[in-house]
Amino acid sequence: MSRVPVPCHVKGTVTLQVGDVRTSQGRPGVLVIDVTFPSVSPFELQEITFKNYYTAFLSIRVRQHASTHSPAKWVTCLRDYCLMPDPHSEEGAQEYVSLFKHQMLCDMTRVLELRLILRQPSPLWLSFTVEELQIYQQGPKSPSMTFPKWLSHPVPCEQPIPLLEGLPDPSRVSSEVQQMWALTEMIRASNTSTRIGRFDVDGCYDLNLLSYT
Amino acid sequence: MLQEESDLSLIIAQIVQKLKGSNLYAQLERQAWASLQRPEIKLESLKEDIKEFFKVSGWEKKLQNAVYSELNVYPLPSHPAAPPEHLKEPLVYMRKAQGSWEKRILKSLNSMCTELSIPLARKRPVGEQKELLNKWNEMGTDEPDLSLFRPVYAPKDFLEVLINLRNPNYENGDSLSFRTHLGLIQVPLKVKDIPELKECFAELGLNTGQLGIDDSTQVPPELFENEHVRIGQKVLAEQDSAAAQQYIRQGSPTALRAELWALILNISSQPEDILYYEQLKMNVIQHDLLVDSLIYKDVKLTASNDDYYFVFEDYLYQVLLCFSRDTSVLGHFAYNSASPPKSYIRGKLGLEEYAVFYPPNGVIPFHGFSMYVAPLCFLYHEPYKLYQIFREMYVRFFFRLHSISSHPSGIVSLCLLFETLLQTYLPQLFYHLREIGAQPLRISFKWMVRAFSGYLATDQLLLLWDRILGYNSLEILAVLAAAVFAFRAVNLMEVTSLAAAEAVLADLSTLKVMPLLQIFLFATVT
Numbered sequence: 001m002s003r004v005p006v007p008c009h010v011k012g013t014v015t016l017q018v019g020d021v022r023t024s025q026g027r028p029g030v031l032v033i034d035v036t037f038p039s040v041s042p043f044e045l046q047e048i049t050f051k052n053y054y055t056a057f058l059s060i061r062v063r064q065h066a067s068t069h070s071p072a073k074w075v076t077c078l079r080d081y082c083l084m085p086d087p088h089s090e091e092g093a094q095e096y097v098s099l100f101k102h103q104m105l106c107d108m109t110r111v112l113e114l115r116l117i118l119r120q121p122s123p124l125w126l127s128f129t130v131e132e133l134q135i136y137q138q139g140p141k142s143p144s145m146t147f148p149k150w151l152s153h154p155v156p157c158e159q160p161i162p163l164l165e166g167l168p169d170p171s172r173v174s175s176e177v178q179q180m181w182a183l184t185e186m187i188r189a190s191n192t193s194t195r196i197g198r199f200d201v202d203g204c205y206d207l208n209l210l211s212y213t
Numbered sequence: 214m215l216q217e218e219s220d221l222s223l224i225i226a227q228i229v230q231k232l233k234g235s236n237l238y239a240q241l242e243r244q245a246w247a248s249l250q251r252p253e254i255k256l257e258s259l260k261e262d263i264k265e266f267f268k269v270s271g272w273e274k275k276l277q278n279a280v281y282s283e284l285n286v287y288p289l290p291s292h293p294a295a296p297p298e299h300l301k302e303p304l305v306y307m308r309k310a311q312g313s314w315e316k317r318i319l320k321s322l323n324s325m326c327t328e329l330s331i332p333l334a335r336k337r338p339v340g341e342q343k344e345l346l347n348k349w350n351e352m353g354t355d356e357p358d359l360s361l362f363r364p365v366y367a368p369k370d371f372l373e374v375l376i377n378l379r380n381p382n383y384e385n386g387d388s389l390s391f392r393t394h395l396g397l398i399q400v401p402l403k404v405k406d407i408p409e410l411k412e413c414f415a416e417l418g419l420n421t422g423q424l425g426i427d428d429s430t431q432v433p434p435e436l437f438e439n440e441h442v443r444i445g446q447k448v449l450a451e452q453d454s455a456a457a458q459q460y461i462r463q464g465s466p467t468a469l470r471a472e473l474w475a476l477i478l479n480i481s482s483q484p485e486d487i488l489y490y491e492q493l494k495m496n497v498i499q500h501d502l503l504v505d506s507l508i509y510k511d512v513k514l515t516a517s518n519d520d521y522y523f524v525f526e527d528y529l530y531q532v533l534l535c536f537s538r539d540t541s542v543l544g545h546f547a548y549n550s551a552s553p554p555k556s557y558i559r560g561k562l563g564l565e566e567y568a569v570f571y572p573p574n575g576v577i578p579f580h581g582f583s584m585y586v587a588p589l590c591f592l593y594h595e596p597y598k599l600y601q602i603f604r605e606m607y608v609r610f611f612f613r614l615h616s617i618s619s620h621p622s623g624i625v626s627l628c629l630l631f632e633t634l635l636q637t638y639l640p641q642l643f644y645h646l647r648e649i650g651a652q653p654l655r656i657s658f659k660w661m662v663r664a665f666s667g668y669l670a671t672d673q674l675l676l677l678w679d680r681i682l683g684y685n686s687l688e689i690l691a692v693l694a695a696a697v698f699a700f701r702a703v704n705l706m707e708v709t710s711l712a713a714a715e716a717v718l719a720d721l722s723t724l725k726v727m728p729l730l731q732i733f734l735f736a737t738v739t
Contacts, residue, residue, distance in 0.1 A: 204336075211557065
């Protein structure tokens with residue numbers, strides 16, 4: 001499934017908190033990230049990838065281009081997707097995640113804007129976010145090739161020559177030989193990932209000190 | 214569903230790629246070509262007939278075992294955007310900590326090199342090579358002067374590094390709050406609690422027969438032991454790795470253990486393997502490494518002083534010296550958070566064509582390293598077989614005990630699991646030990662780093678290692694450590710210093726491992 005990255009503008013994160021951010025004791029547990037696509041017309045979203053950084057739950061809202069008369073509305077396409085099974089521990093905290101079109105609650109055609117709502121209920125972490133956010137749309141379908149006429153419209157085969165007694169059917173033999181040839185080609189074309197086994201360079205293993213980089 | 218299918222195809226593609234370079238692939242190919250002679254292989258149904266032939270002749274089982282082995286050892290393919298470091302270790306701060314620890318080790322090795330004016334590696338003159346070849350089976354009689362060498366690090370140095378491990382994004386306040394860990398490990402990794410461990414180690418339950426408990430002299434063998442041995446022989450006849458792994462969770466009969474472990478680790482000694490070992494032996498003869506002296510020193514200090522293992526001293530040299538030259542071990546660094554040390558050929562500093570790994574297998578031994586090999590000497594007597602088993606055990610399990618990672622079987626998780634179990638189920642003992650300045654991990658760390666080798670009696674140790682293989686996890690080491698503390702809790706409550714606590718737990722050689730584990734997991738009233 002080919003995909004094409006869509007250039008997007010990720011706005012700064014906005015924390016949502018009850019009360020005054022400066023005076024309250026606790027840390028914000030909800031962040032909102034807006035993603036706009038300034039230079040692209042409404043597209044069909046295929047995939048979202050990102051690297052998690054201590055976000056426990058993710059919700060995504062999407063604003064789609066509706067028909068000309070009604071204004072574009074926000075719709076929730078992903079609700080409370082769990083990134084960290086235990087918000088207090090490190091499991092899943094720095095994982096790479098992909099979200100696909102078929103996991104969304106609504107169809108993702110004509111996307112105008114995305115809003116990612118990140119939640120981290122645990123007070124143990126100093127900050128949380130998602131990094132390396134990338135949005136992908138469907139890539140172009142494989143280019144259609146024009147076949148030469150004789151390939152797409154094969155000539156009807158002539159009456160086969162009557163078989164000589166005791167010999168196998170030539171078309172069957174040729175198809176099986178073809179299969180064997182294909183198998184041998186596959187074997188030859190495969191490459192392995194084994195090492196050679198030598199640790200020295202041309203028989204010499206006279207070393208400097210160990211290097212730190 | 215779509216995602217699962219594509220994940221599965223990715224896993225299959227990865228395993229096929231790995232197996233293509235193996236001996237098994239070449240053997241299967243040869244067998245397939247040879248089978249064309251057989252009358253039952255017909256041209257029109259070539260693929261199905263060859264598949265049928267493989268099934269009948271046992272080659273399909275060998276392939277199944279190889280695939281099962283790959284699934285056990287290699288982590289699942291990660292996200293396409295994830296860089297290779299992410300597969301080694303997903304948490305950035307742990308990667309950094311491992312990097313700085315490695316740098317310290319390299320500095321220590323380099324300074325030893327310059328202080329003693331001994332090169333890291335040198336080619337042996339022909340006379341010395343001949344001498345070593347003659348003495349190969351009795352290297353223990355050699356008494357080189359090792360007084361100037363010191364081990365690169367000991368487990369307690371490594372413990373200090375783990376104690377200082379901090380997640381920069383974690384609330385590490387100075388004041389004690391609900392967030393502070395009361396033990397030594399301060400990173401919030403996910404560890405199992407007893408209900409989860411009970412589920413995980415279900416076969417160790419009270420209603421299931423165990424070797425180590427139900428084969429004692431008071432229990433008539435008809436109740437469990439005879440049947441268990443019979444099943445074991447059947448498993449070996451079938452040559453099925455997965456069945457062997459399941460079987461060994463209840464322990465392995467002594468007579469079958471060597472073969473069972475080889476089956477689970479998917480080790481079959483082909484002529485190529487014997488040749489490979491001989492090649493490694495030649496490498497040892499030709500080049501002398503500084504690391505060799507460290508190995509000598511370690512063996513002399515640990516295994517040679519042990520009542521059970523001193524007889525195997527020569528074997529240990531033969532295995533460990535060859536291990537250092539084995540470049541196939543470098544493959545495990547793909548999923549190990551550690552990285553092999555690098556160096557350059559003299560005079561070619563910085564030129565990538567002259568970059569090499571040192572030692573060739575990338576593993577620098579520490580104080581006690583030879584104890585990983587010593588118990589295996591009871592099972593295997595041919596050096597090449599012993600070598601293969603040790604190498605596979607190392608790249609599956611032992612490497613996790615001395616590198617910093619967030620893996621559930623990594624030493625950091627094991628330490629946290631131990632401390633959490635003790636704190637949750639023996640809170641009075643934990644509090645008391647903490648108050649007298651005897652943090653329990655300071656005593657149990659050395660047990661876990663060595664997988665209890667050298668601390669338990671050998672038959673008990675082998676029963677423990679049976680379960681490590683059966684469950685493909687090292688978590689049982691942490692559970693056993695907590696169970697030992699639980700067993701000696703009464704005495705420990707009366708001590709008033711770290712030294713006294715150490716004295717109570719100094720001698721584990723009389724302990725019976727399986728009853729301790731069973732009681733701690735399944736019979737402790739909480």
